[in-house]
Amino acid sequence: MKEKSVRVGLVGFGTVGCGVARLLVENGDILRAKTGIRFELVCVVDLDTETPRPVQLPDGVLTSDLEVLLNDNTIEVAIELVGGTGIAKEIQLKMLRAGKHVVTANKALLAVHGSELYQVAREADRCIAFEASCAGGIPIVSALRTGLLANDITALYGILNGTCNYILSKMSAEGTDFAETLKEAQAKGYAEADPTLDINGGDSSHKLTILGSLAFGYELKLEDVYTEGIEDVSQDDIRYADEMGYCLKLLAIGQKKPNGKVSLRVHPALILKETALARVNGPFNAISLFGHAVGEVLLYGRGAGMMPTASAVVADVIDVALGNSKRSFDQVQVKSRQQIAGQIEAMADCESRFYIRIMAKDHPGVVAAYGKVLGDHGISISGALQHEGRGPDDTVPVVIVTHETQEKNMSDALAEITELDTIGGKPVCIRIVDIPEDKDD
Ligand code: HSE
Numbered sequence: 001m002k003e004k005s006v007r008v009g010l011v012g013f014g015t016v017g018c019g020v021a022r023l024l025v026e027n028g029d030i031l032r033a034k035t036g037i038r039f040e041l042v043c044v045v046d047l048d049t050e051t052p053r054p055v056q057l058p059d060g061v062l063t064s065d066l067e068v069l070l071n072d073n074t075i076e077v078a079i080e081l082v083g084g085t086g087i088a089k090e091i092q093l094k095m096l097r098a099g100k101h102v103v104t105a106n107k108a109l110l111a112v113h114g115s116e117l118y119q120v121a122r123e124a125d126r127c128i129a130f131e132a133s134c135a136g137g138i139p140i141v142s143a144l145r146t147g148l149l150a151n152d153i154t155a156l157y158g159i160l161n162g163t164c165n166y167i168l169s170k171m172s173a174e175g176t177d178f179a180e181t182l183k184e185a186q187a188k189g190y191a192e193a194d195p196t197l198d199i200n201g202g203d204s205s206h207k208l209t210i211l212g213s214l215a216f217g218y219e220l221k222l223e224d225v226y227t228e229g230i231e232d233v234s235q236d237d238i239r240y241a242d243e244m245g246y247c248l249k250l251l252a253i254g255q256k257k258p259n260g261k262v263s264l265r266v267h268p269a270l271i272l273k274e275t276a277l278a279r280v281n282g283p284f285n286a287i288s289l290f291g292h293a294v295g296e297v298l299l300y301g302r303g304a305g306m307m308p309t310a311s312a313v314v315a316d317v318i319d320v321a322l323g324n325s326k327r328s329f330d331q332v333q334v335k336s337r338q339q340i341a342g343q344i345e346a347m348a349d350c351e352s353r354f355y356i357r358i359m360a361k362d363h364p365g366v367v368a369a370y371g372k373v374l375g376d377h378g379i380s381i382s383g384a385l386q387h388e389g390r391g392p393d394d395t396v397p398v399v400i401v402t403h404e405t406q407e408k409n410m411s412d413a414l415a416e417i418t419e420l421d422t423i424g425g426k427p428v429c430i431r432i433v434d435i436p437e438d439k440d441d
Contacts, residue, residue: 005038006321008070009100011091012081013053013062016105016132019310020079022055031034031314037321060266061211066091070098077320079313080104085112092117096124101326103316105132108197111206111222114213115215118329129316133289134207135160137308138301139315143289144214145328151291152214155255157435160207161413162283162303163191163198164230164250168268169281172247177235181216184430200229201250204266208252212264215254215289218343219334220264226347228267237428239358240385240399240420246270246355247278253432261345269433270355277435288435296438301371348408353382354409358401358417358426366422367398373420377413379405395424401432 008024010017021035023031024041031039044062053251069075078100082088088109097103102121104110110117112131121128131141144153159165161210167181176184182199185191205225213220230250238248251269256262276298280286285303290296302308319325335343360366371381383401391397402410414427 003032003038004036004321005040005125006072006317007040007042007072008075008077008079008317009043009045009072010041010081011045011066011069012083012353013032013044013048014081014315015045015306016045016309016344017081018053018055019306020081020309020313021053021057022368023314024308025055025057031318035318035322037318039317039321041076041219043072045069048063062131065092070094073099075100076336077101077103077317080106081313081316082106083108085109089113090129093120096120096126096128099124099126101126101320102128103132103313103320104128104130105131105313106209107133107203107206108377109305114210115219115221121329126408127320127326129320129325129329130210131316132312133307134211135287136301136303136305137311138285138287138299138303139289139312140211140299141214142315143297143299144211145332148289148291148294151293153256153289153291155290155436156211156253156287157277157433158211158252158287159207159249159277159280159285160204160252160287160303161198161201161250162285162346163195164204165280165285166283168230168233168250171233172238172242173281175239178231178233199231201227201266202229204250204252208254208264208266210261211252211287212254213334214332216256216262216339217334218262219336221337224264224344226265226350230268233268234428236237237355240357240397241270241355241430242273244355244383244385244399244401245273246432247273248430249275249277249280253433257345263345263350264349265347266411267431269431271433271435273392275435275437290436290438292315295380296436322432332396348406348411350407351404352407353404353434354402354410355430355432356400356414357428358398358400359391359393360398361394361422361424362396363391363422369420369422370398370400372415373416374402375402377409377416379403379409379413391424393424
């Protein structure tokens with residue numbers, strides 16, 4: 001029988017593009033042994049055709065002209081690794097309209113324009129595969145699409161940004177402050193020269209939009225995800241929270257609530273130190289998923305980098321070649337925006353426990369006054385911590401941990417506390433997230 005051959009095109013010959021080329025060009029034997037298919041990388045498009053790359057392409061493959069790829073009717077699979085929501089969108093649209101299946105790692109584009117692109121793919125009878133868009137080398141998309149399909153997913157908790165996790169782990173282990181740790185992460189190549197989207201939570205929100213849609217079967221938009229970053233995290237809070245048994249992570253959370261609403265949010269979160277996610281350190285990613293039948297499933301691995309991300313991209317190329325991606329793309333059912341109207345929980349209604357730190361003037365009755373404001377808003381205190389010593393303006397840190405309450409109660413209470421003349425500066429408020437435990441009874 002004649003060996004099947006699949007011709008592949010790639011746009012974007014950066015770090016991940018080089019990893020993809022390496023797997024397709026240098027590891028073709030492994031792919032052929034596993035799939036019986038010979039993958040041929042026949043066209044690589046990048047504006048920069050001069051800079052030497054750590055992989056050798058066959059002669060004539062590299063070009064700066066996208067039309068070469070689009071006009072080659074023998075190319076079945078086209079990979080977009082340009083990134084961003086601008087030119088990358090045009091490239092994907094052109095690829096689909098030229099009759100190519102698209103493989104991409106572009107989370108921002110799918111989070112913002114996914115519905116439109118999926119529609120164009122359906123009209124062209126093609127598919128878009130995007131395993132590499134979420135958590136790099138971790139096969140989370142495939143887990144949700146296939147392995148966990150029998151489950152009603154009730155919650156997912158993800159550490160989806162390696163840059164933030166590296167910074168928070170380091171601050172926690174070494175007592176460093178945010179600004180110096182970010183600089184160090186940049187120097188070591190863990191953080192981008194412009195790390196804005198990582199640090200402000202945007203990158204995690206893009207990923208949660210995609211994963212939440214797969215997990216809960218909703219057509220989600222980026223604006224459905226409440227987003228806060230780690231810019232304001234301080235060493236003091238990491239230390240006090242540690243004393244109380246918590247560690248700080250940037251979490252992406254999707255929960256199906258008992259009232260049927262879905263809560264989607266990315267924010268710094270305190271989690272108990274003994275939970276599995278608390279032990280995910282450095283640039284690693286992890287996702288803890290809860291299914292009604294399976295219980296908890298924990299996926300862990302490298303969420304970024306040349307070869308881990310290339311591993312996911314090439315897995316998609318193979319899946320497209322085998323016909324699996326198209327079948328799964330066609331079969332996915334999501335409730336439309338109209339059907340899910342009112343089904344995304346407003347952040348003001350979200351319930352959690354809270355850690356608050358108030359820099360208090362050290363006068364009689366101040367702590368009682370804070371307790372009264374919290375009580376007036378129906379908020380119950382579950383723990384408190386106060387060390388002797390002085391902060392700025394002769395203040396002392398008063399740390400209070402609360403029982404569960406709605407976000408709006410806490411913001412109203414904090415607004416009132418901020419008005420008191422016994423505090424120095426704005427209170428710090430960090431949500432405490434209790435990740436369920438799936439224990440053997
Ligand atoms: N910049 C991301 C991270 C990887 O730090 O995890 C790509 O989304």
